Amino acid sequence: DDVLIEARDLTKLHHTAGGVVRAVDGIDLSIRRGETLGLVGESGCGKSTLGRTLIRLHEPDEGSIRYGERDIAHLNRKELRPLRGDLQMVFQDPFASLNPRRSIRQILTEPFSVHGIGTRKERRQIVDDLIEKVGLHSDFAERYPHEISGGQRQRIAIARAIALDPNVVVCDEPVSALDVSVQAQIINLMRRLQTSSGAAYLFISHDLSVIGYMADRIAVMYLGEIVEDAPKAALWKEPLHPYTQALFSAIAQPDPPSVPRRKRVPIEGDIPSAINPPSGCRFRSRCPFAMPICAEQKPALKEPAGRAGTRVSCHLVNSP
Numbered sequence: 001d002d003v004l005i006e007a008r009d010l011t012k013l014h015h016t017a018g019g020v021v022r023a024v025d026g027i028d029l030s031i032r033r034g035e036t037l038g039l040v041g042e043s044g045c046g047k048s049t050l051g052r053t054l055i056r057l058h059e060p061d062e063g064s065i066r067y068g069e070r071d072i073a074h075l076n077r078k079e080l081r082p083l084r085g086d087l088q089m090v091f092q093d094p095f096a097s098l099n100p101r102r103s104i105r106q107i108l109t110e111p112f113s114v115h116g117i118g119t120r121k122e123r124r125q126i127v128d129d130l131i132e133k134v135g136l137h138s139d140f141a142e143r144y145p146h147e148i149s150g151g152q153r154q155r156i157a158i159a160r161a162i163a164l165d166p167n168v169v170v171c172d173e174p175v176s177a178l179d180v181s182v183q184a185q186i187i188n189l190m191r192r193l194q195t196s197s198g199a200a201y202l203f204i205s206h207d208l209s210v211i212g213y214m215a216d217r218i219a220v221m222y223l224g225e226i227v228e229d230a231p232k233a234a235l236w237k238e239p240l241h242p243y244t245q246a247l248f249s250a251i252a253q254p255d256p257p258s259v260p261r262r263k264r265v266p267i268e269g270d271i272p273s274a275i276n277p278p279s280g281c282r283f284r285s286r287c288p289f290a291m292p293i294c295a296e297q298k299p300a301l302k303e304p305a306g307r308a309g310t311r312v313s314c315h316l317v318n319s320p
Ligand code: SF4
Pocket: 241, 242, 243, 281, 282, 283, 284, 285, 287, 288, 289, 290, 291, 294, 299, 313, 314, 315, 316, 317
């Protein structure tokens, strides 16, 4: 079984002044060894919460997370500690995620000292190697986060994430805060590191061209749920869910260039409140194809005929 991490019925609630938001609502998701699962959807749909809950930066309200032989969904802090090096995260804003008062060397040495790996001298060498692995000169070790550029900071954040050779890495919009000119370099670096490590990556982005470059498989999220999950090539060629079609037809320039031009599927209106989502299919208030059944029955996420490896939740596609 090649599945490294698998969530079942994963649910995470946010308690807000306006009510309870079902930020992640009953999601089934698995990522295989060596695979990058891209996660797309509009902001506020729950992508970040899903990523953080999957690697237990949050505790889920319901559901299970199988990692190796264990269900890690409800492990406590102490039980999670030995797994921290295995389950890592790269955040959108490297400045916020790196301690400004510590040198790059201190930042990158910490995971090794916490886990008691190597002697002082060995750690120096390990950190120098790590810095070079993310494309910087080992001289950077003596600098502080504010002394380097945004792209360099993100390289350091990546170095810290891969320090202990993690099995699962969640990347949450890792290039969105960077200059466009730097984005491609960082994406290239991440893809290279992912390929050579064999780790499972969950790569969150609202940018379909970035996802298209990084992902092997793509999951599309809408209001706390996954509406479609498919191998990249299949999704690119023929997205099945009306929401996916709308997302893809909104790309101004086809990228990769092989994407056929499609008839534009408009998304009408704003994303509805996640506190009181529509009954039945949550996309129905914006779906140009909505039918009476869409208000009455929630479409199941399942494999349509003739599309092995794809799951989609739409009454149009999966007629009962
Ligand atoms: Fe549209 Fe109905 Fe399909 Fe939902 S189930 S996406 S409302 S057609």
